[in-house]
Amino acid sequence: MAEAGFNKEKAQRFLQQLMKDVxxxxxxxxxxIGDRLGIFKAMAAAGAVTVEDLAxxxxxxxxxxxxxxxxxxxxxxxxxDPKSATYTLPPEHVAPLADEDSPVFLASMFxxxxxxxxxxxxxxxAFRTGGGVAQSEYPQELxxxxxxxxxxxxxxxxxxxxxxxxxxxxxxxxxxxxxxDVGCGSGxxxxxxxxxxxxxxxxxxxxxxxxxxxxxANARAAGLGENRIRFDVADCTQLPHSTFDxxxxxxxxxxxxxxxxxxxxxxxxxxxxxxxxxxxxxASARVEDNISPMGRMLYSASTLYCMTTSLAEGGAGLGAAxxxxxxxxxxxxxxxxxxxxxxxxxxxxxxxxxxx
Numbered sequence: 001m002a003e004a005g006f007n008k009e010k011a012q013r014f015l016q017q018l019m020k021d022v023x024x025x026x027x028x029x030x031x032x033i034g035d036r037l038g039i040f041k042a043m044a045a046a047g048a049v050t051v052e053d054l055a056x057x058x059x060x061x062x063x064x065x066x067x068x069x070x071x072x073x074x075x076x077x078x079x080x081d082p083k084s085a086t087y088t089l090p091p092e093h094v095a096p097l098a099d100e101d102s103p104v105f106l107a108s109m110f111x112x113x114x115x116x117x118x119x120x121x122x123x124x125x126a127f128r129t130g131g132g133v134a135q136s137e138y139p140q141e142l143x144x145x146x147x148x149x150x151x152x153x154x155x156x157x158x159x160x161x162x163x164x165x166x167x168x169x170x171x172x173x174x175x176x177x178x179x180x181d182v183g184c185g186s187g188x189x190x191x192x193x194x195x196x197x198x199x200x201x202x203x204x205x206x207x208x209x210x211x212x213x214x215x216x217a218n219a220r221a222a223g224l225g226e227n228r229i230r231f232d233v234a235d236c237t238q239l240p241h242s243t244f245d246x247x248x249x250x251x252x253x254x255x256x257x258x259x260x261x262x263x264x265x266x267x268x269x270x271x272x273x274x275x276x277x278x279x280x281x282x283a284s285a286r287v288e289d290n291i292s293p294m295g296r297m298l299y300s301a302s303t304l305y306c307m308t309t310s311l312a313e314g315g316a317g318l319g320a321a322x323x324x325x326x327x328x329x330x331x332x333x334x335x336x337x338x339x340x341x342x343x344x345x346x347x348x349x350x351x352x353x354x355x356x
Contacts, residue, residue, distance in 0.1 A: 043089040044098035103156040108148035115142035132312030173197035177245035183252030187215025205234035239269035257315030285323030
């Protein structure tokens, strides 16, 4: 018997939502496969195709493609014409699913899903025992996925929109100033800065050895030698004093074991008049402000990676939704006298200018 106050229609709506979520979870594996095997890109180039034609174009097994296409049609990612038995990737779906040069390319996010799920049982155990899952326990595929996920942001926004909001920084970099990306990952942001400002001296530091190896390989592929850019494994809470004119972090502070020590180290590493640009997730610290698809993804990813990797080392475990209030608090405690949110609208990133 239903309890007092039980709303049957509300219960039915929630069951429908839950079923959609289950379906989306299974379908995400199909999207991952389509991205990994290049099926979306093949369909974008082909136009309307039969299963047989798609098998020839991709070199993949026809039977698997037929089932995969069924999933895509059911999800309305791909159109199907039963008269001609052809499948088409709509032109409106090409940019997010098949065009890695697009600023709205999102298919790479599905590549990051699998590594998170692999460690989910270990995260579940941390719910019981405390602590967390160390960064070293994540598959290397996660860091490759992170590189692809962040590439559109650096390619389309960093030099074109974000740095012009800091004209003093642009002037210093053009004049041969020194720039450092803290927690540089695979180096894409630092590489973009080095390419845009050939007179600048650019550095990238990260504690993750695998990421630094990827960063060095990416710099070589971009034709940048160590005289233009340098990547090193480093403890970024112990940066060299008064060395850099411009320092950046891109969604690094909330992951940090000791975020306060990190921000303080960055302040000490700036030369007089230097600038720190902190890019963090565009989210509120208030749960009620994050009731949205973005918030749903954010808290999940934070639990599965951001928070747990910090807690694994006895860290602060701020989590991805640390918000502007926490950023201001960290800046003030580190001795920064100037804190300003840059007037830039971006769905994922909030940017702050900090100066001593």
